[in-house]
Amino acid sequence: xxxxxxxxxxxxxxxxxxxxxxxxxxxxxxxxxxxxxxxxxxxxxxxxxxxxxxxxxxxxxxxxxxxxxxxxxxxxxxxxxxxxxxxxxxxxxxxxxxxxxxxxxxxxxxxxxxxxxxxxxxxxxxxxxxxxxxxxxxxxxxxxxxxxxxxxxxxxxxxxxxxxxxxxxxxxxxxxxxxxxxxxxxxxxxxxxxxxxxxxxxxxxxxxxxxxxxxxxxxxxxxxxxxxxxxxxxxxxxxxxxxxxxxxxxxxxxxxxxxxxxxxxxxxxxxxxxxxxxxxxxxxxxxxxxxxxxxxxxxxxxxxxxxxxxxxxxxxxxxxxxxxxx
Ligand code: PMP
Numbered sequence: 001x002x003x004x005x006x007x008x009x010x011x012x013x014x015x016x017x018x019x020x021x022x023x024x025x026x027x028x029x030x031x032x033x034x035x036x037x038x039x040x041x042x043x044x045x046x047x048x049x050x051x052x053x054x055x056x057x058x059x060x061x062x063x064x065x066x067x068x069x070x071x072x073x074x075x076x077x078x079x080x081x082x083x084x085x086x087x088x089x090x091x092x093x094x095x096x097x098x099x100x101x102x103x104x105x106x107x108x109x110x111x112x113x114x115x116x117x118x119x120x121x122x123x124x125x126x127x128x129x130x131x132x133x134x135x136x137x138x139x140x141x142x143x144x145x146x147x148x149x150x151x152x153x154x155x156x157x158x159x160x161x162x163x164x165x166x167x168x169x170x171x172x173x174x175x176x177x178x179x180x181x182x183x184x185x186x187x188x189x190x191x192x193x194x195x196x197x198x199x200x201x202x203x204x205x206x207x208x209x210x211x212x213x214x215x216x217x218x219x220x221x222x223x224x225x226x227x228x229x230x231x232x233x234x235x236x237x238x239x240x241x242x243x244x245x246x247x248x249x250x251x252x253x254x255x256x257x258x259x260x261x262x263x264x265x266x267x268x269x270x271x272x273x274x275x276x277x278x279x280x281x282x283x284x285x286x287x288x289x290x291x292x293x294x295x296x297x298x299x300x301x302x303x304x305x306x307x308x309x310x311x312x313x314x315x316x317x318x319x320x321x322x323x324x325x326x
Pocket of ligand 1: 074076077178179180181182183184185227228229272274275306307
């Protein structure tokens with residue numbers, strides 16, 4: 001376990017062991033706690049899967065030293081994989097839909113990776129397809145494919161979840177997290193349900209996203225500004241297991257934006273839109289538990305703040321809702 005109290009050999013040793021901090025806009029009877037993932041070296045939750053997936057893939061021989069990792073990514077996964085790839089002797093190439101934040105793309109390049117853009121209107125599906133084509137063209141190349149690779153959820157089962165349970169002495173009533181690939185939520189939910197089968201699990205998506213179709217709903221599809229979570233094509237979200245989820249909560253961009261601003265001005269958290277959405281949903285679960293509408297095995301709700309607002313300043317994240325480009 002990383003202690004941060006002694007010299008470490010590599011930046012990879014600083015992945016994980018992030019702080020768990022009380023969200024004060026939650027009831028005292030059922031407090032919300034957020035895992036602050038911007039404390040990772042690449043400043044997001046995705047450093048965990050970058051390190052975990054590449055280490056396991058090297059161990060298994062899926063890729064050899066000097067090989068190339070190619071990943072379709074909205075950005076944070078690219079940064080997480082790029083940090084790990086260089087330290088583990090691998091090359092990295094990322095396929096990123098154009099609309100995603102320029103800061104992230106610059107950071108991937110700075111970490112020694114190659115960045116290839118695909119058209120925004122082809123979405124994540126277009127990026128996934130292009131990554132596969134590139135992998136076919138190169139020798140010793142793999143696509144970890146965070147959307148379908150069980151190692152993604154396993155990284156959170158092995159690290160994020162045990163850290164949370166240790167911090168709260170096992171007293172976790174609900175797990176609430178935004179779903180992009182759903183790796184974060186699935187890893188935490190699986191671990192939590194093994195500890196306590198009654199743990200309440202809430203998946204979070206932006207309004208306009210289609211995760212609710214997993215629950216048999218027919219949500220209206222629309223564009224959204226919240227970055228890093230949601231889906232326009234649920235067939236790509238292979239890790240999402242509806243059996244592990246009690247509720248899929250859609251949060252409007254405007255509410256996520258109000259909340260990320262409140263978290264900064266009132267609670268000192270410089271977090272981005274997916275954290276805003278997760279916080280809205282987590283506080284809501286806590287309020288409902290406090291008023292007896294939802295039953296939790298313990299009086300606490302845990303969520304994840306995946307990254308920092310500094311990554312989105314060029315998109316006007318702290319401007320008015322209308323001026324925020326998303
Ligand atoms: N928030 C942000 C900012 C992200 O980049 C991601 C990953 N796409 C998530 C939340 C969701 O994480 P996951 O892919 O594990 O569902």
